[in-house]
Amino acid sequence: MRSTVVRRTALAASAAALALLVTACGGSSDGDSGSDKVGSDGESTQAGKTATAKALTAAELTKVALVQVDVKSGTLAEKVPAKDDIAPAKVTSEDAACAPLAYLQAGSYVGEPAATVKRAWKGEAVKPAAGASDEDQFLAALDLEQAIITLASYEDGGAEQAMKDLSTAAEKCAAGFSYTVAGTATKAAKVVTTTAPEGADEALALTVSVNADGVKAPMKAVILRKGATVVYIPAVNFAAAATGKDYDFPTEIVDAQLAKLS
Numbered sequence: 001m002r003s004t005v006v007r008r009t010a011l012a013a014s015a016a017a018l019a020l021l022v023t024a025c026g027g028s029s030d031g032d033s034g035s036d037k038v039g040s041d042g043e044s045t046q047a048g049k050t051a052t053a054k055a056l057t058a059a060e061l062t063k064v065a066l067v068q069v070d071v072k073s074g075t076l077a078e079k080v081p082a083k084d085d086i087a088p089a090k091v092t093s094e095d096a097a098c099a100p101l102a103y104l105q106a107g108s109y110v111g112e113p114a115a116t117v118k119r120a121w122k123g124e125a126v127k128p129a130a131g132a133s134d135e136d137q138f139l140a141a142l143d144l145e146q147a148i149i150t151l152a153s154y155e156d157g158g159a160e161q162a163m164k165d166l167s168t169a170a171e172k173c174a175a176g177f178s179y180t181v182a183g184t185a186t187k188a189a190k191v192v193t194t195t196a197p198e199g200a201d202e203a204l205a206l207t208v209s210v211n212a213d214g215v216k217a218p219m220k221a222v223i224l225r226k227g228a229t230v231v232y233i234p235a236v237n238f239a240a241a242a243t244g245k246d247y248d249f250p251t252e253i254v255d256a257q258l259a260k261l262s
Helices: 003-015 058-064 096-105 134-142 158-172 238-243 251-261
Strands: 075-077 091-093 115-122 145-153 177-181 184-194 202-212 215-226 229-237
Touching: 058 115, 058 145, 091 096, 096 158, 096 177, 096 184, 096 202, 096 215, 096 229, 134 238, 145 158, 145 251, 158 202, 158 215, 158 229, 184 215, 215 238, 215 251, 229 238, 229 251
Parallel strands: none
Antiparallel strands: 075 115, 091 177, 115 145, 145 229, 177 184, 184 202, 202 215, 215 229
16 A cells, blocks of 8 residues: 555545544534525525524524434434534634635534534445455545534524625635644635535535645535524545545435425
């Protein structure tokens, strides 16, 4: 197995913020809810905005947060170790305009929610082909998606503002930005807005290319708003982080979370 692959993987993991490398995956905090219209082209919209919805409490958020039975595959954990639960205070951005993206990359949230609840999800690794080399076996073990799922509820239009801040940051920081998570500095080379899922009041989908030892490691995220609740779902695949190859975002957890919020 080439040491460079191992090194790149380790660096990419750091660059992706260790919050996404939670062992089993999971989390917890406080909640909220709101109302708008979905942007199917990947950009959030606020057309037809109605009265601000009531923020959900932590207990109410917990009821709509995913549990293992809600997902068809992979492992979902409801508790995130404190060391892996990254708070916004541990995240800084060289350009303040890009801070919302830095929070997202770290598996955190934007603004000041009234309550948050976290979960962590880990997919299933790809089985290596018979007779695969040590390197291919190593990469196969890493070829799975992991995601931090944060539900955050906001008062007084905070959910709409969080979506607006993220959308604005994606535009202003499309050419890249630098940020630090818990002391680890990272350079994002590019931010691309992709097609967002339907079914939410607002939705945004992004792919951020992170520089990791010469490799452009892709990190993907989907952000949804239902009423006054915003769901942040950044996902990473460490095999892709080591090689720079693309991977599919785990849409099943988006579908499952939307179903519980509906």
